[in-house]
Amino acid sequence: MSRDKALHYSLKFLAGLSVSSLLFIIFYLVSESSIILQEVSPTHFLFDNNWHPTEGEFLILPIVLGSVFIAFGAMVLSIPLGILSAILCQFYAPVWFSKPYERIIEILSGIPSVVFGFWGVIIIVPLLAQIEAPGTSMLAGILVLTFIIMPPIVLIANNAFINIDKIQLQNAMALGMSRFSIIRYIIFPNAKRGLLTGMILQSGRAIGETLAVLMVCGNVVQFTGNIFDPIRTLTSNIALEMAYAMDLHRSALFLSGLILMIVVLVLILLSEKLETSTKSS
Amino acid sequence: MTIFRTTLIITAVCFLVACNNQQSTFSNSGASASSLAGKLIVTGSSTIAPLAAELAKQFESMHSNVKIDVQTGGSSRGISDVRQQISDIGMVSRQLKAAETDLSSHLLAKDGVSIIVHKNNPISELSEQQIKQIYLGEITNWKKLGGHDVKITVINKAEGRSTLEVFLKHFQLKNTAIKPTIIIGDNEQAIKLVANNTSAIAYVSIGTAEYDIALNVPIRTLPLNGIEASTKTVLSNQFPLSRELNLITKGELSTLSKAFIEYTRNSTISSTIEEFGFVPVVTR
Numbered sequence: 001m002s003r004d005k006a007l008h009y010s011l012k013f014l015a016g017l018s019v020s021s022l023l024f025i026i027f028y029l030v031s032e033s034s035i036i037l038q039e040v041s042p043t044h045f046l047f048d049n050n051w052h053p054t055e056g057e058f059l060i061l062p063i064v065l066g067s068v069f070i071a072f073g074a075m076v077l078s079i080p081l082g083i084l085s086a087i088l089c090q091f092y093a094p095v096w097f098s099k100p101y102e103r104i105i106e107i108l109s110g111i112p113s114v115v116f117g118f119w120g121v122i123i124i125v126p127l128l129a130q131i132e133a134p135g136t137s138m139l140a141g142i143l144v145l146t147f148i149i150m151p152p153i154v155l156i157a158n159n160a161f162i163n164i165d166k167i168q169l170q171n172a173m174a175l176g177m178s179r180f181s182i183i184r185y186i187i188f189p190n191a192k193r194g195l196l197t198g199m200i201l202q203s204g205r206a207i208g209e210t211l212a213v214l215m216v217c218g219n220v221v222q223f224t225g226n227i228f229d230p231i232r233t234l235t236s237n238i239a240l241e242m243a244y245a246m247d248l249h250r251s252a253l254f255l256s257g258l259i260l261m262i263v264v265l266v267l268i269l270l271s272e273k274l275e276t277s278t279k280s281s
Numbered sequence: 282m283t284i285f286r287t288t289l290i291i292t293a294v295c296f297l298v299a300c301n302n303q304q305s306t307f308s309n310s311g312a313s314a315s316s317l318a319g320k321l322i323v324t325g326s327s328t329i330a331p332l333a334a335e336l337a338k339q340f341e342s343m344h345s346n347v348k349i350d351v352q353t354g355g356s357s358r359g360i361s362d363v364r365q366q367i368s369d370i371g372m373v374s375r376q377l378k379a380a381e382t383d384l385s386s387h388l389l390a391k392d393g394v395s396i397i398v399h400k401n402n403p404i405s406e407l408s409e410q411q412i413k414q415i416y417l418g419e420i421t422n423w424k425k426l427g428g429h430d431v432k433i434t435v436i437n438k439a440e441g442r443s444t445l446e447v448f449l450k451h452f453q454l455k456n457t458a459i460k461p462t463i464i465i466g467d468n469e470q471a472i473k474l475v476a477n478n479t480s481a482i483a484y485v486s487i488g489t490a491e492y493d494i495a496l497n498v499p500i501r502t503l504p505l506n507g508i509e510a511s512t513k514t515v516l517s518n519q520f521p522l523s524r525e526l527n528l529i530t531k532g533e534l535s536t537l538s539k540a541f542i543e544y545t546r547n548s549t550i551s552s553t554i555e556e557f558g559f560v561p562v563v564t565r
Binding site: 049050051052053054055057121122125126129133134135136214215218219220221230232239240241243244245246249 | 327331353354431432434439440441442443455456457461462463464465466470473474477478480481
């Protein structure tokens with residue numbers, strides 16, 4: 001009894017600690033970025049010529065778009081790839097193939113993103129440079145990010161497929177449904193919720209990825225839709241300039257952090273909402 | 282369940298031990314009191330500030346009763362603060378001018394910036410005018426400069442970097458006018474990109490470039506106005522793209538200021554200075 005109580009309170013304490021650290025971070029981000037919000041009108045963030053904080057130009061909009069484009073591009077590439085390879089592993093491939101394949105994917109998902117970034121600089125960037133110089137570009141960022149988030153997506157999809165209702169599956173098999181129909185009508189509807197939440201959480205990771213993206217994207221602040229143009233993301237913006245930033249410049253970087261935090265929070269809330277709505281239906 | 286509980290307890294214990302440990306190291310360092318005590322205020326150049334803060338941290342860990350407060354605000358603030366005795370030591374990232382002889386300067390390190398290209402780039406030298414035109418986007422192909430027919434990849438530094446500041450000041454450029462293809466943060470990134478791109482041009486701290494060239498990284502420094510870019514020419518004041526990093530004081534030094542400045546003159550800190558990409562002035 002007393003041990004249960006002790007466990008109860010220590011759990012409460014640890015849970016409180018993690019929640020309060022989140023609140024503390026948000027509070028800190030808001031208070032640090034309030035300096036620039038008070039001194040610089042928001043139109044600067046949208047309509048200035050460029051991002052030169054030391055010369056009073058604070059155009060942050062293309063940086064936000066950069067983050068969104070790169071994360072979106074990487075999701076578009078990695079979701080189908082991830083889900084298809086999970087299907088291959090679970091339902092089509094023989095065991096001698098799928099077991100080692102899963103191991104490889106697990107190892108891949110454990111590789112630190114800096115390694116992918118470095119690999120991007122020496123392999124992907126020179127390859128892209130042959131198509132259009134200099135290679136450091138939005139596309140390079142998307143490709144590197146795809147390699148970073150695809151392995152966890154495969155693992156998530158695998159899990160979602162494993163955790164479906166076994167009885168339905170057996171019934172479907174007993175009815176002699178084809179493998180494709182089973183996947184289409186039994187597996188997917190069952191695994192939808194797990195897949196969706198997993199994907200959204202991964203998109204949060206895609207937006208938050210920093211070093212690998214910084215190394216291959218070129219980091220020029222500009223509005224562009226051309227995937228061969230360099231682009232800067234919110235995370236790289238902070239990582240590039242924080243070490244030497246002062247005053248308003250520093251505060252502008254905290255604002256980048258705050259925007260990033262808001263985007264990620266929205267994504268998480270969205271995934272919660274999806275989870276509850278699919279549950280009730 | 283038991284496994285879960287054990288893990289939980291172990292985590293909690295680890296956490297507590299970690300907290301405790303930190304406390305005990307604090308009290309340990311408190312016990313080894315030295316004769317020095319008091320507070321130093323150091324203000325000025327944001328180029329020197331990170332280095333000064335690191336040195337201050339090292340100094341504080343040796344003298345537990347000393348607190349050193351490093352604040353940025355530019356070289357001119359460093360000078361005016363020392364003059365008005367708001368701060369004890371100023372940080373100034375240039376030589377003192379003739380009108381500033383009321384202050385004494387203590388050379389901390391030198392900061393040299395070199396233009397680098399890939400080892401296989403056939404260009405052996407660029408004039409200041411050509412470098413300026415490349416960065417302004419007026420020359421966009423190496424062919425125009427006598428090289429191969431490829432587009433120039435112009436690598437610029439992120440806002441706030443000291444190498445950017447030295448570069449802009451020397452070539453009298455505004456960062457808003459520069460047309461970069463790639464913007465990066467630190468010297469190592471610039472070197473990595475140039476090493477993997479035969480048509481790239483960048484500028485980095487000379488110390489870092491020399492270090493990497495010694496490790497056979499395929500890059501080359503370009504001479505400027507016929508003067509080779511090396512820590513030697515930076516130290517002998519020949520290389521044009523360089524500046525002094527000074528600590529300045531006014532009048533008689535307090536024991537504490539003196540001790541700190543002596544610490545920064547010690548050859549043991551050379552490696553710290555090199556870590557920040559600067560050139561140490563005291564030979565080991």
